[in-house]
Amino acid sequence: MHKLSLTAATICLAAQLTTAQIKLPSPSPGASVMQTVGTTDITVTYSRPSLKGRQPFTDSFVPVGKVWRTGANGATMFTTSTDLMVNGKTLAAGSYAIMSIPSQESYTLIFNKNKSVTEQTYKQEEDALRVQLTPAENSEKIETFTIGFSDVTDSTAKMNFMWANAKAAADLKVDVNTNAAANVDKAVVEKPDDAAVLQAAASYNLSKGRNLDQSLSWIDKSIAKQETYRNLFVKSQILAKMGKYTDALPIAQKALTMGQSSNDAAFSFFKDGIEKSIAEYTAKVPAMPAMKAGKGKKKA
Incomplete structure (x- = not known):
């Protein structure tokens, strides 16, 4: 009975904290990265899980070969202010949920129109674009999942997905x-x-x-x-x-x-x-x- 009462109290306390909108630490903190490429503003908003001794892309932690929300908590959001090319394919201006299918040989990057999509509600027919990336090995181990940009010019950039010893990069190009x-x-x-x-x-x-x-x-x-x-x-x-x-x-x-x-x-x-x-x-x-x-x- 004491244990049951304690559980109920914990639940009530959590509900009160949520209602009060008190900011508390998160195991997978939110992050946002913005990059301007030429005339185009690109923003990615996501939550960043950490390894904590685990190995990603295994059956027990972020299964390989299955659809993943490409982060933690809510859907990872990608917004582009203009049309752009991703690995040579056109993605219209707008906001999308980024999903992916990681594997050792190929990393499928997905831009989905359903901005509240999860692994359970994902539908391929709602995809705006799919491209294949070639995974590579990181020289250093990345503890916390990271999405970032590199090799930025006035019309191109790379969008990188890095975690543990794995890295996959998408080539972005804008018609300046x-x-x-x-x-x-x-x-x-x-x-x-x-x-x-x-x-x-x-x-x-x-x-x-x-x-x-x-x-x-x-x-x-x-x-x-x-x-x-x-x-x-x-x-x-x-x-x-x-x-x-x-x-x-x-x-x-x-x-x-x-x-x-x-x-x-x-x-x-x-x-x-x-x-x-x-x-x-x-x-x-x-x-x-x-x-x-x-x-x-x-x-x-």
Whole structure:
């Protein structure tokens, strides 16, 4: 009876602590890792079990060859702000539960649409994507299950799953140019009268040689809102990119004059570029045709 009463008291105490939302230590503490790859924000939220003398991927602890929630407690969550490629396959922007099937020869990585999925409720028909990873051996033993990112560039990264002496990595890739172009177009739609946004959007398109007619329209609107040596220089560059050096030259010259009198400390970073552009445009402006001898003279 005493034992029963103690158990009931323990249960009541646990319920009270839960209701009170008191933060207590967890055997598998929660963690979150966020990585930006180019224009894409990727976040993984999961719970981290530790070995504590056990060996994972055995029949008694995280069985091999069976679906695993890839962590502890609730489902491991993966969120990407844009579409991305995982091992060459497309995963649409959104949030997914990460499940996996670990084995010695192959590690199946699963992105499941059911964000509250467990091993018992998992359905393959709810998968958004499955890819195969090749497990490798870690040089050091990892006590606590870890998901992290490495080899990050402006468009690629590796997402690593590490535990004990095992490691599996997924190759991630984002289409930076497509995403950046979409961000530019969205920014102009949201702030169509912002001179700085219009200038930045026109500059991006110029750097990619993209939609120059639209870029010229944007920079003209930026200049109309607030004329500066910066947006004048951008306009001269767009015109030059379109082969209109005769139009580009006087605008670049005006940008230089305005910059020199602007008292803007940042102008020193633009000065050489503007002067070089003026020299380039001058060299490419067609020479004025010489007047023919006697042209314009009245006959005697």
